[in-house]
Amino acid sequence: MNLPDVRTRSLRRGSNLPHVADFNASVVLGAVRRAPEGIARTEISEQTGLTVQTVSNITRRLLSEGLLIEGGRVTGSPGKPRTLLRINAPGRFAIGMHVDPAVLTYVLLNLDGTIIAKSRVRNPSDISHEELVEVSSSEVESLISSSGIERRRITGLGIASPGPIDTRLGIVVDPPHLKGWKRVHLRQDLQEATGLPVILDKDVTAAAVAERWAGAAAESADFLFLYLGTGLGMGMVINDIVVRGSSGNAGDIGHIITGQGTTVCTCGQRGCHGQAECVGVICSPVTLVSQAIERGIMAPSPSLPAGEALTRFPELCDLASRGSAEAKAILDHAALRLGESLSQVCNLMDPELVVVGGPAWTPAADHYLPRLRQSVQSQSVAGDIHQLRLVGTSIGDDVAAVGAGCLVLDSIYSARPDSLMVS
Amino acid sequence: MNLPDVRTRSLRRGSNLPHVADFNASVVLGAVRRAPEGIARTEISEQTGLTVQTVSNITRRLLSEGLLIEGGRVTGSPGKPRTLLRINAPGRFAIGMHVDPAVLTYVLLNLDGTIIAKSRVRNPSDISHEELVEVSSSEVESLISSSGIERRRITGLGIASPGPIDTRLGIVVDPPHLKGWKRVHLRQDLQEATGLPVILDKDVTAAAVAERWAGAAAESADFLFLYLGTGLGMGMVINDIVVRGSSGNAGDIGHIITGQGTTVCTCGQRGCHGQAECVGVICSPVTLVSQAIERGIMAPSPSLPAGEALTRFPELCDLASRGSAEAKAILDHAALRLGESLSQVCNLMDPELVVVGGPAWTPAADHYLPRLRQSVQSQSVAGDIHQLRLVGTSIGDDVAAVGAGCLVLDSIYSARPDSLMVS
Structure with missing residues (x-):
């Protein structure tokens, strides 16, 4: 299984109905994510411009997939009481890993980006690529096993790496503070070692994705x-x-x-x-x-x-x-x-x-x-x-590691224009 | 009539089938635009990921709207000869205006961004806003009348202005080299004076739009x-x-x-x-x-x-x-x-x-x-x-004026992610 390619494709491909359905599901999920207090279907309809019928169909699908839960009812204002929807935080998980020249940080996040478990390993600046893969897959395994979470609920592993990187090939190219790292195929090697889908991105980009998934920029588009x-x-x-x-x-x-x-x-x-x-x-x-x-x-x-x-x-x-x-x-x-x-x-x-x-x-x-x-x-x-x-x-000091996990969640669940396009 | 808002909306609105149809038409038009030698429907299908049937439906619509023409046939390679499609350059026109501190430039462009007619007026740096509107509407009228083009084929007027601007209100705020210009409502005033839909953007943004519509960046997404x-x-x-x-x-x-x-x-x-x-x-x-x-x-x-x-x-x-x-x-x-x-x-x-x-x-x-x-x-x-x-x-020295016209064409005919979203 692979995660969607994080590289945004140019707008030169057409779209079709199944892509629109997936896009709209992401838009609805996003509206619920940005309403931690809960949100009614009619409000989602107003915010997204989708009909109440479309929103109901989508939320039925998201409820059955375990991404949303129903909880709480709002009365008051005219009309019958409305049921509120919330993100089912323990419905999905993702693992984030930050490769810093000084320390390796691993986090296990739930669907709303909250840290469930964390570990740190000192990163000797002369660590070899093979050692890194071995240490990391062992840390990832112990995070999963000690949490008791079913493996099928782990959506993937995100890596936040110093640049420069090559996102097309999933390669860490030649970061200034990691001596001896030249064109390291970190994505593929960790995918093989952990069996999880893996995504690789720059640490700073991961941190920005953390802020919009779970931090101070949830409401901001720019x-x-x-x-x-x-x-x-x-x-x-x-x-x-x-x-x-x-x-x-x-x-x-x-x-x-x-x-x-x-x-x-x-x-x-x-x-x-x-x-x-x-x-x-x-x-x-x-x-x-x-x-x-x-x-x-x-x-x-x-x-x-x-x-x-x-x-x-x-x-x-x-x-x-x-x-x-x-x-x-x-x-x-x-x-x-x-x-x-x-x-x-x-x-x-x-x-x-x-x-x-x-x-x-x-x-x-x-x-x-x-x-x-x-x-x-x-x-x-x-x-x-x-x-x-x-x-x-x-989010705190671990923003890049949290961002690495959020890269996985963002790639699967965020509304992205290229998700509308036929591949 | 108004042009689409150039400000890209955030991805928080849903999509639906009519929007997909319009988006796909833009994608097909873009594929033809980028093939000045002509392109067959099967090639468009390959490039866009749309089925040949969908491409045929869309090109039928674009032909009837006068945006495309058929011309030339390709034989060779197996299969029956394929008819090539091209942009119908004189099918639509746009006017661009560049407000430079030294000179005002007006261009009339056809659909592929070629300059059909041009005029320049020295811009005294102390020109008042009212004088600018008067001079500009007169220049625009004379460009149109001397070209003999039907007014209904003119899609709009684009203004390339020095910044800062306020795109939401269509205001030139306070450009450093234009003395005495404070919060000038250029978009609305020129819309009223010319009767054309008007779009206002920064000169440098307009120039970039010119390069992707008709210049060196037609093939580049970044x-x-x-x-x-x-x-x-x-x-x-x-x-x-x-x-x-x-x-x-x-x-x-x-x-x-x-x-x-x-x-x-x-x-x-x-x-x-x-x-x-x-x-x-x-x-x-x-x-x-x-x-x-x-x-x-x-x-x-x-x-x-x-x-x-x-x-x-x-x-x-x-x-x-x-x-x-x-x-x-x-x-x-x-x-x-x-x-x-x-x-x-x-x-x-x-x-x-x-x-x-x-x-x-x-x-x-x-x-x-x-x-x-x-x-x-x-x-x-x-x-x-x-x-x-x-x-x-x-494109030459007039890249900002050409860009101003291309802003109009780009806003109507380019594939943009927000054109997929319900408004």
């Missing part, structure tokens, strides 16, 4: 997800479609240049001398922790691999919270540069919402949030036309 | 359009969907910072001292012509408004072509910075193709093309996975 971890990256959803680019590698923002020059632009943002550098370097935990060590506010370290820097980054944030002027200055400068780069991307993409998350976000959130919000709002070209909201993730 | 005019901007098509952002203002890249710092990033691109500035300033004709005047290779000018700088920019390019080392240095530096910024956007969006055009492109093309190509290809994060092509527009 949002960006800024991921702060060992490095940084961007997940994008525009017009309710996940933007993956032509090869699945969209979202690389590490080499956006940030800095301050001498010419004052019409945007009024430049004006002082300064130097320009790639934001992925300037704002990385390695750079920030190194600066703190240089300034003598953190203990020296003989070497500082990316994973260790991420582990020590909360200490720097803690120093800032406890009043260290040096620590504050380091974080302020990072927030300024990060905000500047984020504004550039917002002006390119014109989103209505930015969600920020990832393991380097949690400790820095109090410090970064007001500064990033101020940056994107003050520098927004469309600021007179619509508000641009910026919020922190509600 | 491409970027870099527009070089008085300012610069980006039009984007991803997954065959025009990316407009939540308010229609996507594509603002003028404030991307470019420059060179001291820290060497993993991308290897930085390494020398330098200053950072917004690319829209650094690479604008005003800046480049001013530099040439400062260096004494172009005649001084008492003042240099953006429109005049654009008019004088070809002189600078000509100097470079004739061997001026100073002129070459100015253009080389601009190409370097432009390439750097373009690479950042390519790494964010992961396109397969970049098309460059606009009035500042034509004179600089010989100089810029190899340098921009080298930049985006050498700095592409996904360079190991797929080739990233960069080409100049095939």
Whole structure:
């Protein structure tokens, strides 16, 4: 069994009635998912534009498939009491796996994206591909067996990987922090090792999918997800479609240049001398922790691999919270540069919402949030036309692993335009 | 009569059979459009996944509506000779209008996007909104009457405007080079003045739509359009969907910072001292012509408004072509910075193709093309996975005006996912 191809096909194929039926089922399921308090069939009809009869036929099918449950009745307003529908959260499950240079995270999610079980394995940066496959299939098996869930309810395994990747072949190509990984066929190898359908995507894209499935962006059709971890990256959803680019590698923002020059632009943002550098370097935990060590506010370290820097980054944030002027200055400068780069991307993409998350976000959130919000709002070209909201993730540090599981659920159950097209 | 709303709706509405029929007609029309040599019904069936019977029904309808013509037969290969279908180019027309700070351009296009007639009016930067509406409706009327085309074959008027705009209200909000324009209701006023359905979009988005309707990107589902005019901007098509952002203002890249710092990033691109500035300033004709005047290779000018700088920019390019080392240095530096910024956007969006055009492109093309190509290809994060092509527009200086007309054709005749959804 295979999951649907996550690469969106271009709109050059026709559609037909069976595809419309499946699409409409996804649209109805989506309406129920976005109503955790329950929703009546008549409301679904209003929201989706489908007739009440069509909605009833679809919900009958979704109830029989165990995706929905009936529960609660609403009286009041004229007419007979209406039965509410809800997602049957334990009706389906998915497993997510995040390959981070420092740690491997595995989560078991139910249908509404809630974590049922979780495990972590330290990821030595020199782990071989074969070891990774062995460790991962063993972790996946133990998650399933200890949960007691029937295997047939597990819809698949999602992998969130650092880029670059090749989504067509399911290959991790050559990620900067994973030494010796060259064109690793992770999707196929894990499919064979676990017997589950497997989907592979970039970690930042997975995180954005988590936010729209189970997080802060459930109501938004146009949002960006800024991921702060060992490095940084961007997940994008525009017009309710996940933007993956032509090869699945969209979202690389590490080499956006940030800095301050001498010419004052019409945007009024430049004006002082300064130097320009790639934001992925300037704002990385390695750079920030190194600066703190240089300034003598953190203990020296003989070497500082990316994973260790991420582990020590909360200490720097803690120093800032406890009043260290040096620590504050380091974080302020990072927030300024990060905000500047984020504004550039917002002006390119014109989103209505930015969600920020990832393991380097949690400790820095109090410090970064007001500064990033101020940056994107003050520098927004469309600021007179619509508000641009910026919020922190509600999912926590595991957003990429949760996203990996949500990739599976999203690929099967979300309404996607290409699901309407004959293959 | 109104044109379809260009803002893509989110995928939260259901679909039904009449919508599928219209969508499939657009898919078939698109297949014929992309085959200027003609295409047989069996080939359309293969390309679209629709049955030959469905294709025959649809082409019968499109023939009777005057959108297609039959012409030519192919023999050879086994089976009976097949009749080829082509677009009936004079079957429909659209008018495009480009509001540039320096010049107003009006074009009359046929169904395949070819310019049938054109006019230009100098646009004084202090033109009032009322004068613009009067001039424009008069230009539109004279284009129609002198062409002798029946008015019922004119599908509408498209306006390509500098941003920011409000696509929901059809308003030009407050463009930097059009003094005194604040929240101008251009769509509604021109609709009333001309009696035609009117669509308003950003100039850079219109240019991208031109490239996919009638230009270099007809075969591409994932491409970027870099527009070089008085300012610069980006039009984007991803997954065959025009990316407009939540308010229609996507594509603002003028404030991307470019420059060179001291820290060497993993991308290897930085390494020398330098200053950072917004690319829209650094690479604008005003800046480049001013530099040439400062260096004494172009005649001084008492003042240099953006429109005049654009008019004088070809002189600078000509100097470079004739061997001026100073002129070459100015253009080389601009190409370097432009390439750097373009690479950042390519790494964010992961396109397969970049098309460059606009009035500042034509004179600089010989100089810029190899340098921009080298930049985006050498700095592409996904360079190991797929080739990233960069080409100049095939449409010429009027790409935004042509795009304005193509906006109308695209909104009516292109396959769009939201055309599948019940409204």
